[in-house]
Amino acid sequence: MKITNARLIVCSPDRNFVTLKIETDEGIYGLGDATLNGRELAVAAYLEEHVIPCLIGRDPSQIEDIWQYLYRGAYWRRGPVTMSAIAAVDVALWDIKGKALNTPVYNLLGGKSREGVLVYTHANGSNIDDAVASVEHHIGEGYLAVRAQSGVPGVASSYGVPKGGKPYEPAERGLPGESLWSTERYLNFAPKLFEAVRKSVGEDIHLLHDVHHRLTPIEAARLGKSLEPYHLFWMEDPTPAENQEAFRLIREHTVTPIATGEVFNSFWDAHDLIRHQWIDYIRMTIVHGGGITALKKAADFAAVYQVRTGFHGATDLSPVTMAAALHFGLAIHNFGIQEHMHHTALTDQVFPHHYKFEAGYMHPGDAPGLGVDIDEALAAKHPYQRAYLPIARKLDGTLTDW
Numbered sequence: 231m232k233i234t235n236a237r238l239i240v241c242s243p244d245r246n247f248v249t250l251k252i253e254t255d256e257g258i259y260g261l262g263d264a265t266l267n268g269r270e271l272a273v274a275a276y277l278e279e280h281v282i283p284c285l286i287g288r289d290p291s292q293i294e295d296i297w298q299y300l301y302r303g304a305y306w307r308r309g310p311v312t313m314s315a316i317a318a319v320d321v322a323l324w325d326i327k328g329k330a331l332n333t334p335v336y337n338l339l340g341g342k343s344r345e346g347v348l349v350y351t352h353a354n355g356s357n358i359d360d361a362v363a364s365v366e367h368h369i370g371e372g373y374l375a376v377r378a379q380s381g382v383p384g385v386a387s388s389y390g391v392p393k394g395g396k397p398y399e400p401a402e403r404g405l406p407g408e409s410l411w412s413t414e415r416y417l418n419f420a421p422k423l424f425e426a427v428r429k430s431v432g433e434d435i436h437l438l439h440d441v442h443h444r445l446t447p448i449e450a451a452r453l454g455k456s457l458e459p460y461h462l463f464w465m466e467d468p469t470p471a472e473n474q475e476a477f478r479l480i481r482e483h484t485v486t487p488i489a490t491g492e493v494f495n496s497f498w499d500a501h502d503l504i505r506h507q508w509i510d511y512i513r514m515t516i517v518h519g520g521g522i523t524a525l526k527k528a529a530d531f532a533a534v535y536q537v538r539t540g541f542h543g544a545t546d547l548s549p550v551t552m553a554a555a556l557h558f559g560l561a562i563h564n565f566g567i568q569e570h571m572h573h574t575a576l577t578d579q580v581f582p583h584h585y586k587f588e589a590g591y592m593h594p595g596d597a598p599g600l601g602v603d604i605d606e607a608l609a610a611k612h613p614y615q616r617a618y619l620p621i622a623r624k625l626d627g628t629l630t631d632w
């Protein structure tokens with residue numbers, strides 16, 4: 231089999247997605263997601279100009295060799311743009327291999343290790359009562375694990391709180407919006423939120439919370455300690471992780487489990503975190519971390535240290551990545567949980583897929599390959615529109631981590 235063509239489909243069915251379609255001389259094609267929220271066209275240009283010309287004529291069955299060619303061959307290593315581009319190629323090749331062998335991708339990764347993939351979804355409210363109601367609503371839909379975020383009194387537009395009653399969507403069209411932040415108010419407030427949520431849902435529902443890189447290590451340690459009575463499944467991104475050793479201090483002070491890595495793009499971003507067992511869950515995703523090939527190696531390394539996966543799965547991860555993550559999560563032994571936010575009905579129409587949610591778990595389906603397709607005619611009706619994540623400022627105007 232030979233790759234005869236590869237092309238990009240850049241569309242915006244309610245939000246932006248960059249999709250790579252690799253075609254072969256046997257009529258089989260594969261899809262890969264290349265979406266990097268807010269930097270979409272940088273990855274598209276990287277693929278168009280520097281990757282696609284190198285793919286034509288290659289044997290798509292040589293996934294490992296093509297991965298090494300794109301990683302080592304660039305000379306310049308790592309980085310979210312490069313690794314998202316490599317991921318798009320890698321995932322499309324796994325899709326092709328599954329279709330060529332007439333088997334779902336999870337079978338290529340060792341076969342299923344479980345019957346379904348535990349997922350968590352997002353509950354949000356502008357205050358505690360609304361957040362509790364939102365958690366209850368998602369439990370009513372069947373979720374067994376829910377992430378809870380709430381507006382903080384005195385801090386308008388906190389992270390994770392949607393505007394105007396719509397579901398939370400991280401990016402907004404136009405130039406970056408601005409939001410406010412106060413660590414002091416948040417640290418006093420967060421235990422009250424989880425006291426109310428835990429009281430409402432009982433002991434057995436998994437509760438999660440995203441700190442979104444906003445605290446220093448000692449502040450994160452205080453938060454983790456204060457949340458211990460409510461036994462969270464995890465606190466996410468308690469502090470920025472460029473300095474991996476920052477997590478040592480948090481770890482020494484609290485038994486609240488820690489997840490991090492949604493902004494990672496390389497195994498090396500997590501190497502110290504994993505080998506020192508400073509985290510419990512690694513969130514680096516297939517699309518930003520270099521594809522299934524790279525994530526399988528990272529997950530296998532993490533398994534040795536009893537670190538499990540908890541991949542990022544917000545709406546900026548396209549249905550192609552969601553499908554890939556579900557095949558991956560069904561197969562590997564050290565799977566922990568998968569984030570799941572519903573895409574809009576229009577996004578789902580553009581990307582018809584076989585994966586399903588039922589009673590707290592998702593399943594990738596048994597179609598050959600990834601089991602996800604793209605309706606190119608519908609995609610063409612919704613062209614790219616510039617959109618960005620917001621930035622955040624402290625109450626005195628200092629720019630801080632969003």
Ligand code: EZ4
Nearest residue numbers: 267400440442492544545546
């Ligand atoms: O900020 O998806 O856990 N989920 C998150 C998301 C991320 C966005 C980034 O594109 O933290 O809200």
Ligand code: CO
Nearest residue numbers: 440466467492
């Ligand atoms: Co997050």
